[in-house]
Amino acid sequence: MELNEISILHRKIRISPCGKERLKGVSVGEKLSYTFYEGVYEGISMLFLQPRKGNPTPRECGITAERLTTLSGLPVVFILKSGPTYERQRLTDKGVYFVMSDRYAHLPMLIALEKTSDRKVASALTPVAQYILLYHLQVKSLKGFSAKEIAGLIPYSYESTTLGITCLEDVGLCEKIQDGPRRKILRFPCKGMELWKKAGQVLISPLEKRFYCEGIRTDKEYPACGINALAHYTWLNPDPERMLMLTSKEYRSLKSAEAFDSPNVFDGKIIVEVWKYPVIKMAEENKEWVDRLSLALSLGNDDDPRIEKEVERMINDIQWKD
The missing domain is CATH 1.10.10.10 (Winged helix-like DNA-binding domain superfamily/Winged helix DNA-binding domain)
Known part of the structure; x- marks a missing residue:
């Protein structure tokens, strides 16, 4: 069914099917994949492409838009079906112009994506x-x-x-x-x-939960955290217990395999901290210690003046990468 109008941010504009002259040079594959329209928005003439099936990938849109913009001399805008946030973001990152339902648009004269949606704006970091x-x-x-x-x-x-x-x-x-x-x-x-x-x-604390155990039946090495990691970065003496950081995924895997010996919330030879994100490092790097800033955040509720002083020292010693 051919369109005669579309809605861009709740504003209706007229469009009309492209004539043969406008489609000169368009490949057979493109003609089979899209319905072509012309329209004007905010005084700018545009070529609108409506996929005949589902939404093409952002990469496909980028390649098609670049070719047809060169061919027609007009900005190419895709009329797409509703899709998830990440799809809109990928299209925008690739410089693809599109309208999606009547609430989202990325056009030459405007970007109306997340800020026009009903999503909740973040007030803390994920x-x-x-x-x-x-x-x-x-x-x-x-x-x-x-x-x-x-x-x-x-x-x-x-x-x-x-x-x-x-x-x-x-x-x-x-x-x-x-x-x-x-x-x-x-x-x-x-x-x-x-x-x-x-x-x-x-900022949020990376710490999700903490517990004790007598041992962990695994060959994998995990980065040190807590007071022992702080001792590594400062002049503090380490505690006698081993202190290890696991991600939530690693914890669930080990728990499912019953790899923890005598897990409890009171005491043990090993203190395990389950964190909300992995150890921060370069790819393929073998990290023995959690990073300084995450460590500082994980110790944020410890009111021991000695620890507060060493955390401050650790942060002041950081060589910032930016």
């Missing part, structure tokens, strides 16, 4: 967002990196990474800026200690 921020501060500066490039550095999918970046944007800790027609990169409002302090009110 585990993924915090991982990205602390990676940027301690491991490798992410200034000038795209979401796709960041996803290649951290243990999260592209979709999770884009949502993490959106969370960082919500709380004012980064922004995405256009870098060419099809690429967006990160920019941070400040650096190092200043950025760490700016993040103060939205």
Whole structure:
């Protein structure tokens, strides 16, 4: 069924099927895959493509848009069916113009994505967002990196990474800026200690739960955390117990395999901390200790003046990567 109008952010505009002259040079495959329309929005003439089946991938949209823009001299806009947030984000990151239902649009003169939706704006960092921020501060500066490039550095999918970046944007800790027609990169409002302090009110403790056990039946090595990790970074003496950090996924796997000897909440030879995100490190790096900033956050409820002093010393000794 041919369209004669579409709604962009609740505003209806007229469109009409493209004539043969406009489709000159369009491949047979493109004609079979899309219905072509012309329309004007905010004084700009555009070529609208409606997929005949489901939404094409963002990569396919990017390739098609680049070719047809060169051919027609008009901005190419895809009329897409409703899709998840990460799909809209991937389309935007690739510089693809689109309208999706009547609430989301990315067009030459505007970007109306998350801020026009009904989603709840973040007031604290998610585990993924915090991982990205602390990676940027301690491991490798992410200034000038795209979401796709960041996803290649951290243990999260592209979709999770884009949502993490959106969370960082919500709380004012980064922004995405256009870098060419099809690429967006990160920019941070400040650096190092200043950025760490700016993040103060939205940072979360990585600690999910803590328990004791007498042993763990596994050959895998886990990074040290707690007081013993603090002792590694400062002048503090370590405690006699082993202190290990597991991710939630690692904990569930070991628990399912009944690998913990005498787990309890009172005492034992090993103190296990289950964290909300993995150890922050370079890919393939064997990390023996949790990172300094996450460690500081995990010890945030410890009111021992001796520990508070050493945490402060540890943070002051950080060599910021940005």
